Amino acid sequence: GENVEQHPSTLSVQEGDSAVIKCTYSDSASNYFPWYKQELGKRPQLIIDIRSNVGEKKDQRIAVTLNKTAKHFSLHITETQPEDSAVYFCAATSTGGGNKLTFGTGTQLKVEL
Amino acid sequence: DTAVSQTPKYLVTQMGNDKSIKCEQNLGHDTMYWYKQDSKKFLKIMFSYNNKELIINETVPNRFSPKSPDKAHLNLHINSLELGDSAVYFCASSQLGSTEAFFGQGTRLTVV
Numbered sequence: 768g769e770n771v772e773q774h775p776s777t778l779s780v781q782e783g784d785s786a787v788i789k790c791t792y793s794d795s796a797s798n799y800f801p802w803y804k805q806e807l808g809k810r811p812q813l814i815i816d817i818r819s820n821v822g823e824k825k826d827q828r829i830a831v832t833l834n835k836t837a838k839h840f841s842l843h844i845t846e847t848q849p850e851d852s853a854v855y856f857c858a859a860t861s862t863g864g865g866n867k868l869t870f871g872t873g874t875q876l877k878v879e880l
Numbered sequence: 881d882t883a884v885s886q887t888p889k890y891l892v893t894q895m896g897n898d899k900s901i902k903c904e905q906n907l908g909h910d911t912m913y914w915y916k917q918d919s920k921k922f923l924k925i926m927f928s929y930n931n932k933e934l935i936i937n938e939t940v941p942n943r944f945s946p947k948s949p950d951k952a953h954l955n956l957h958i959n960s961l962e963l964g965d966s967a968v969y970f971c972a973s974s975q976l977g978s979t980e981a982f983f984g985q986g987t988r989l990t991v992v
Binding site for chain 1: 911920921922923924925928936970974976979980981983984985986
C-alpha cells in the first residue's frame, strides 16, 4: 500500500518568512496529492491540491510542487502570518482506488511575531 | 448548513462500554469515510463506504462496526471500548472519482 513520509514534524518561522514542508510517497499509482490544514481542535480542511499531470500549482501565498520521478511533493507558504500556524498534512491517493487518502504524519507550523 | 456533521462532539465513557458515533453529509456525495486521529495527530483511514457498500476496510479490530443506512449517513459502533480507543474520530465524504474529502468536526472519544 501507499506510504507517505512528511518532514519536518515541527517548523517555526518568523512572520513574513517562507515555510516549506516536504513529502514523499511510495506508490507510483498515486495521482492526486492534497494538502490539509488543521487548526487546533478543528477539522482538517483542504488548502491546495495537485494532480500528477501538473508540476506546480499556486494559490495566492501557497504553492505546491510535484516531482513524479522522485515521488516527492512540497508545500510552500510565502509571507507567513500568525494565522498560518496550524498542523499541515500532505496526503496521496489514487483516484481509481476508492479515494483512500494516505496521510503524512503532519507538520506543526508555528509562525512567530 | 454544516456539510458533514457528526455527533456527539465529545464522548467520555468507561472501558467495556459500547458506544456509537453518527455522521451525516448533505453534499450529495456517494462515498463516506471514518478516520482515526491519535494523540500524535496521525490520521489513518478506518473504513470507506460507497453507496452503502463497504469498499475500504483497513486493519481495524472487529469491535468497530460501521453501518451505512443510506449514502448520506455512516455511523460507527464500537463494542467493548478499550483505553487505546481514545482518539478523535473524523467522518468525511467525497464523490468517488472526484478527490476533495470534506471532514466533519470530529468526535473526541475518551475511554476511562
